[in-house]
Amino acid sequence: MTESATTTMPATSTAxxxxxxxxxxxxxxxxxxxxxxxxxxxxxxxxxxxxxVCLVGPSGGGKTTALQLVNRLVDxxxxxxxxxxxxxxxxxxxxxxxxxxxAIQQSGLFPHYTVAENIATVPTILKWDRxxxxxxxxELLELVGLTPVENWLKRYPGQLSGGQQxxxxxxxxxxxxxxxxxxxxxxGALDPITRVAVQDExxxxxxxxxxxxxxxxxxxxxxxKMADRxxxxxxxxxxxxxxxxxxxxxRPADDFVAEFLGAERGLKRLALTTxxxxxxxxxxxxGSSPVAAAAGSTEAGNPVSAAEWPEVSATMTLREALSLxxxxxxxxxxxxxxxxxxxxxxxxxxxxxxxxxxxxxxxGARI
Amino acid sequence: MRTINRRTALSALGxxxxxxxxxxxxxxxxxxxxxxxxxKKDVRTITxxxxxxxxxxxxxxxxxxxxxxxxxxVDLKTNVGSSDIISAALTSGQIDVYPEYTGVILVSxxxxxxxxxxxxxxxxxxxxxxKGNSIRMLKATPFENKNAIAVRREFADExxxxxxxxxxxIGDFLYSTYPDNVTGAQGYEGIxxxxxxxxxxxxxxxxxxxxxxxxxGEIQAADVFTTDPQLxxxxxxxxxxxxxLFGFQNVVPLIRDDAYAAMDDDAPAFLDTxxxxxxxxxxxxxNEASAIxxxxxxxxxxxxxxxxxxx
Amino acid sequence: xxxFAPAGDPVIPDYGQASDCVINNGFFCTDWFASQWSTVxxxxxxxxxxxxxxxxxxxxLIAFTAALIAYRKKWLAGPIGVAATFLYTLPPLALFQLLVxxxxxxxxxxxxxxxxxxxxxxxxxxxxxxxxxxxxxKRSAVGMGLxxxxxxxxxxxxxxxxxxxxxxxxxTVLTVSVATIAAFVVDSGLGSPILKAVSSPFNxxxxxxxxxxxxLAFVLDGLLVLIGRILTPWTRxxx
Numbered sequence: 072m073t074e075s076a077t078t079t080m081p082a083t084s085t086a087x088x089x090x091x092x093x094x095x096x097x098x099x100x101x102x103x104x105x106x107x108x109x110x111x112x113x114x115x116x117x118x119x120x121x122x123x124v125c126l127v128g129p130s131g132g133g134k135t136t137a138l139q140l141v142n143r144l145v146d147x148x149x150x151x152x153x154x155x156x157x158x159x160x161x162x163x164x165x166x167x168x169x170x171x172x173x174a175i176q177q178s179g180l181f182p183h184y185t186v187a188e189n190i191a192t193v194p195t196i197l198k199w200d201r202x203x204x205x206x207x208x209x210e211l212l213e214l215v216g217l218t219p220v221e222n223w224l225k226r227y228p229g230q231l232s233g234g235q236q237x238x239x240x241x242x243x244x245x246x247x248x249x250x251x252x253x254x255x256x257x258x259g260a261l262d263p264i265t266r267v268a269v270q271d272e273x274x275x276x277x278x279x280x281x282x283x284x285x286x287x288x289x290x291x292x293x294x295x296k297m298a299d300r301x302x303x304x305x306x307x308x309x310x311x312x313x314x315x316x317x318x319x320x321x322r323p324a325d326d327f328v329a330e331f332l333g334a335e336r337g338l339k340r341l342a343l344t345t346x347x348x349x350x351x352x353x354x355x356x357x358g359s360s361p362v363a364a365a366a367g368s369t370e371a372g373n374p375v376s377a378a379e380w381p382e383v384s385a386t387m388t389l390r391e392a393l394s395l396x397x398x399x400x401x402x403x404x405x406x407x408x409x410x411x412x413x414x415x416x417x418x419x420x421x422x423x424x425x426x427x428x429x430x431x432x433x434x435g436a437r438i
Numbered sequence: 439m440r441t442i443n444r445r446t447a448l449s450a451l452g453x454x455x456x457x458x459x460x461x462x463x464x465x466x467x468x469x470x471x472x473x474x475x476x477x478k479k480d481v482r483t484i485t486x487x488x489x490x491x492x493x494x495x496x497x498x499x500x501x502x503x504x505x506x507x508x509x510x511x512v513d514l515k516t517n518v519g520s521s522d523i524i525s526a527a528l529t530s531g532q533i534d535v536y537p538e539y540t541g542v543i544l545v546s547x548x549x550x551x552x553x554x555x556x557x558x559x560x561x562x563x564x565x566x567x568x569k570g571n572s573i574r575m576l577k578a579t580p581f582e583n584k585n586a587i588a589v590r591r592e593f594a595d596e597x598x599x600x601x602x603x604x605x606x607x608i609g610d611f612l613y614s615t616y617p618d619n620v621t622g623a624q625g626y627e628g629i630x631x632x633x634x635x636x637x638x639x640x641x642x643x644x645x646x647x648x649x650x651x652x653x654x655g656e657i658q659a660a661d662v663f664t665t666d667p668q669l670x671x672x673x674x675x676x677x678x679x680x681x682x683l684f685g686f687q688n689v690v691p692l693i694r695d696d697a698y699a700a701m702d703d704d705a706p707a708f709l710d711t712x713x714x715x716x717x718x719x720x721x722x723x724x725n726e727a728s729a730i731x732x733x734x735x736x737x738x739x740x741x742x743x744x745x746x747x748x749x
Numbered sequence: 750x751x752x753f754a755p756a757g758d759p760v761i762p763d764y765g766q767a768s769d770c771v772i773n774n775g776f777f778c779t780d781w782f783a784s785q786w787s788t789v790x791x792x793x794x795x796x797x798x799x800x801x802x803x804x805x806x807x808x809x810l811i812a813f814t815a816a817l818i819a820y821r822k823k824w825l826a827g828p829i830g831v832a833a834t835f836l837y838t839l840p841p842l843a844l845f846q847l848l849v850x851x852x853x854x855x856x857x858x859x860x861x862x863x864x865x866x867x868x869x870x871x872x873x874x875x876x877x878x879x880x881x882x883x884x885x886x887k888r889s890a891v892g893m894g895l896x897x898x899x900x901x902x903x904x905x906x907x908x909x910x911x912x913x914x915x916x917x918x919x920x921t922v923l924t925v926s927v928a929t930i931a932a933f934v935v936d937s938g939l940g941s942p943i944l945k946a947v948s949s950p951f952n953x954x955x956x957x958x959x960x961x962x963x964x965l966a967f968v969l970d971g972l973l974v975l976i977g978r979i980l981t982p983w984t985r986x987x988x
Contacts, residue, residue: 179889
């Protein structure tokens with residue numbers, strides 16, 4: 072288990088497995104027939120039990136190939152993949168796949184099945200009894216927020232919005248309670264607003280159920296938001312860097328990674344920290360009176376007084392808070408939580424967060 | 439003769455039947471002993487054939503239903519095709535029995551140029567052909583159905599017409615026949631030549647339209663068949679074929695010898711009885727029911743057989 | 750002994766008086782149609798339905814199997830398609846001509862010809878239906894662990910159903926029409942009264958038999974639409 076903040080799971084899951092469900096790539100190479108270039112070249116990474124790892128990289132980086140090697144939609148050329156202690160080649164592809172949750176772009180839902188039938192697909196072929204399937208289906212619909220469940224059970228995918236379809240897709244992938252999940256750009260086709268909502272929900276679900284998850288995306292922001300660790304692949308299927316989002320942003324392994332992260336890499340880091348964290352760190356550093364320090368700077372002739380600073384929520388990322396502060400031409404923000412004023416943060420604190428917390432940044436580099 | 443020519447629409451079928459001869463009965467199953475249990479001989483299904491026009495359909499139905507009433511298993515194949523086709527079907531075993539016209543046997547099967555001058559002589563000559571081809575020919579009907587020339591009564595009165603030769607020298611008039619019956623010894627050209635009717639002009643009309651045309655006065659003379667039921671209702675005079683150009687066309691059942699041998703005596707007896715009842719008046723009534731009242735041939739035959747105690 | 754049966758004294762049945770419409774060969778004589786329905790039209794109609802159903806069912810079984818094989822072995826799709834198209838392009842009468850020496854003037858001949866006409870339509874419809882199953886649906890099905898048979902039965906065939914049904918509809922309507930030509934081979938089906946009316950022109954018989962064929966086509970088509978609706982409820986629901 073990683074000790075990273077994002078994977079600190081609440082103890083609510085009914086399905087949490089204590090078994091080792093890590094996914095290990097051991098020197099995995101894939102070359103497609105008729106092609107000389109490798110699609111994936113000597114990949115060795117471990118996705119630890121309960122961890123969410125994003126595979127990112129440009130097209131041709133082999134990220135989808137890496138994913139499909141795990142459930143044997145694509146055959147290995149060389150190397151070995153293990154789930155837990157089991158080599159995936161020791162199971163038949165069919166058996167193997169029934170123990171892996173699989174969600175893809177466009178949801179891949181069966182248009183001729185109702186929501187309930189879609190979710191029940193794997194339990195049905197595993198011959199669960201009807202009552203158990205029914206209960207599981209309802210439980211999952213609640214988990215993905217499609218409530219009241221009776222309203223959704225009998226609908227067809229054609230009657231759902233993209234976001235709703237994707238939620239059902241996730242519920243279906245979780246149906247037989249597989250220890251690991253493979254997700255292939257699951258939110259790629261959603262509009263930005265829906266995507267953010269579904270991402271947040273999925274993170275909550277992930278924290279709740281703790282499935283070892285390998286998640287392919289081409290969207291680096293999504294990876295930074297979702298992942299415990301990010302594996303960046305470059306053309307030719309070579310692993311460029313495998314580390315926590317903070318570490319990747321702070322210390323890109325090479326020019327390729329730096330370029331892939333883009334010029335806004337510094338801003339992206341701000342998305343990793345919440346206002347609440349800064350507030351807490353500021354208190355630690357300055358005692359219990361951050362307001363006084365901020366007020367001093369206000370008196371130095373700034374157009375907006377501290378009392379008129381914009382209000383930000385404690386759960387906002389620094390990036391979001393900074394955006395509000397900038398828009399208000401202010402020097403800081405008032406941190407609110409459920410209507411009560413927790414304190415203020417200054418512009419300086421927002422830009423230079425206490426992000427280099429050793430616990431967050433050094434762990435991922437050593438596998 | 440109409441039986442040879444009129445059915446162009448079905449000529450395709452004709453070719454088929456000829457080709458089918460050897461195997462066409464492949465789909466027929468001989469009746470089990472139980473179905474014909476009262477028969478002492480091992481009688482297989484009797485297959486009755488008919489040609490492609492209404493009078494033949496009625497005859498076929500009369501045969502089939504009458505034989506069925508006697509307890510035979512009967513398969514009826516209607517519309518088998520023209521004379522050549524249906525006789526090939528008979529000799530090859532595709533069908534066992536069908537009604538044929540004696541004059542047709544002479545012209546079509548024997549290639550006789552000149553026709554006999556009596557119905558008896560025609561019958562006897564046809565019988566010789568049948569014998570030579572292993573076919574049993576039963577008794578002929580009193581009625582005959584042959585081509586004839588009919589004219590409107592006023593036209594007949596005006597020119598004192600009773601026989602075809604009377605048409606000579608009466609001035610130009612219009613005669614109609616169906617398109618297939620223009621050439622040949624008994625067609626339009628043959629009539630013109632035999633009777634010297636240079637004044638007879640031709641208008642071809644589809645079968646069935648000549649009665650309407652003559653009633654409206656569009657034509658003065660029409661090629662008709664002697665059993666046409668329309669002759670019963672239209673005010674027409676059938677001219678005497680004084681040069682015996684059209685020969686004699688009584689109907690006989692032709693039965694292949696082996697099929698005949700397989701029948702009990704009641705089958706030919708029935709056919710003889712049936713034929714004796716088919717007078718000109720009777721067949722015209724049957725044809726009328728079919729062609730004027732448009733009653734289905736099967737129904738027409740059934741009523742006739744019932745009314746005459748044959749089923 | 751004379752070859753002539755001595756003229757007997759036949760009872761001439763009274764066949765009744767035909768209506769003016771019948772005598773004058775009117776456009777459509779309802780009275781005649783009603784009186785002849787049970788003898789002239791109903792039996793051929795029943796025969797016609799049998800003929801069409803046999804042809805479509807047998808044609809479906811053959812074409813469906815062929816399409817499944819072609820779907821698995823893609824290289825076979827071309828040759829099978831060409832063969833089926835060839836059978837389809839043969840004129841029905843020519844096909845009868847080819848078949849009669851082997852199968853005789855029987856219902857078998859008719860059915861073989863009719864089946865030949867349905868093959869290409871149903872084959873292409875099944876194949877097109879299977880090909881139109883979205884890739885992401887197939888990928889997620891395989892990824893979830895459905896085996897080949899389950900993929901076919903639970904996903905590919907159900908999703909191909911709309912296309913298969915529309916193929917069946919076309920094949921059925923076509924067969925209803927082509928089956929009238931069967932009367933050239935066997936005295937059966939709605940072609941029989943039509944063919945008989947050809948030699949003795951009577952409008953009512955043409956029109957009634959023709960209209961029955963059209964009506965039958967509509968009814969069978971409607972039934973297939975209905976079956977399709979019942980089998981594919983997801984195609985009708987929208988938000």
